[in-house]
Amino acid sequence: MEAVLFFVAAIGALGGAIGVIAMRNPFYGVLALIVHLFSLAVLFLLLSAAFVAAAQVVVYAGAVMVLYVFVVAYVGGGEESAWEPIPGQRFLAPLLGIALFVELAIAVLSSALLALGTDGPDVKAGFGDPSAIGYLLLERFLLPFEASSILLLLAAVGAVVLAGRKREGDPA
Amino acid sequence: MSAEWYVVLSSLLFAVGAMGILIRRSPIVILLCLELMLNAGNLALVAFSRMVGNQQGQVFAIVVMVVAACEVVVGLGLIVAIFRRKLPLDVDELRELRG
Numbered sequence: 001m002e003a004v005l006f007f008v009a010a011i012g013a014l015g016g017a018i019g020v021i022a023m024r025n026p027f028y029g030v031l032a033l034i035v036h037l038f039s040l041a042v043l044f045l046l047l048s049a050a051f052v053a054a055a056q057v058v059v060y061a062g063a064v065m066v067l068y069v070f071v072v073a074y075v076g077g078g079e080e081s082a083w084e085p086i087p088g089q090r091f092l093a094p095l096l097g098i099a100l101f102v103e104l105a106i107a108v109l110s111s112a113l114l115a116l117g118t119d120g121p122d123v124k125a126g127f128g129d130p131s132a133i134g135y136l137l138l139e140r141f142l143l144p145f146e147a148s149s150i151l152l153l154l155a156a157v158g159a160v161v162l163a164g165r166k167r168e169g170d171p172a
Numbered sequence: 173m174s175a176e177w178y179v180v181l182s183s184l185l186f187a188v189g190a191m192g193i194l195i196r197r198s199p200i201v202i203l204l205c206l207e208l209m210l211n212a213g214n215l216a217l218v219a220f221s222r223m224v225g226n227q228q229g230q231v232f233a234i235v236v237m238v239v240a241a242c243e244v245v246v247g248l249g250l251i252v253a254i255f256r257r258k259l260p261l262d263v264d265e266l267r268e269l270r271g
Contacts, residue, residue: 006173010181017185017208021192026200033204040211047178047222049230052214059237064207064244071248072200075255090195097191104183109176113223117174121225128230136231144231148238155242159249163256 006046012039030068037061049128178219186212197262199254203247210240 016036023029037060044053108116126132137145189208196202214233221229254261 017188020204047218049218052230052233093194097187101187108179120223155245159245162249163252
């Protein structure tokens with residue numbers, strides 16, 4: 001059962017990823033990314049990371065993707081021109097991607113991590129649930145938590161500065 | 173399923189994302205491919221956290237989500253600013269900074 005679920009979710013994640021890079025229209029790319037994110041949430045659940053899966057669906061597949069759809073609808077999805085500044089880029093890029101995958105796979109599989117081939121240790125029932133993660137975030141990782149809140153604030157201010165409408169008389 | 177499968181899947185997704193960044197030229201699609209790469213990293217983090225049996229990797233994955241959200245906000249703000257200035261939305265044509 002677990003293996004079936006893993007392969008279904010893995011095919012969904014891979015199909016979504018390939019859809020993102022293959023779709024001509026960015027709008028369909030965003031929809032493919034939503035499929036990818038939902039499949040990843042299933043994988044997180046299989047890895048007993050319930051809170052991360054929930055955050056993935058709510059924050060990513062919900063909020064962030066709505067932002068993407070909004071911007072795609074605003075700027076419109078134009079066709080990409082066929083002009084290539086680097087000759088052979090479209091041909092070389094897949095080769096480089098395959099080389100990157102082979103290299104990463106070799107690096108992981110030939111590492112001497114003993115637990116890599118196992119299912120991992122048996123974990124308690126509360127592993128990865130919101131209370132455990134919240135306890136870690138507010139007790140042990142309080143400083144990174146606050147730092148990431150400052151980062152979010154800075155990003156919000158930066159987006160307003162970048163995309164805000166110019167007033168009359170502002171310098172360019 | 174052993175952790176190997178998850179980590180190999182994560183490196184495959186990372187390679188697909190990197191390939192997309194090299195192939196595509198629309199900045200929106202490049203941001204989507206960045207999301208793919210960040211999520212591949214998240215999958216590896218959560219898989220390793222399960223493999224080791226403690227939850228700190230999951231906290232790390234949540235911080236990566238926060239950073240990804242910031243990246244999206246700033247990137248989409250840039251795209252909207254480019255669009256407002258009537259510049260072409262194509263990373264090969266926006267190359268005034270090229271040395």
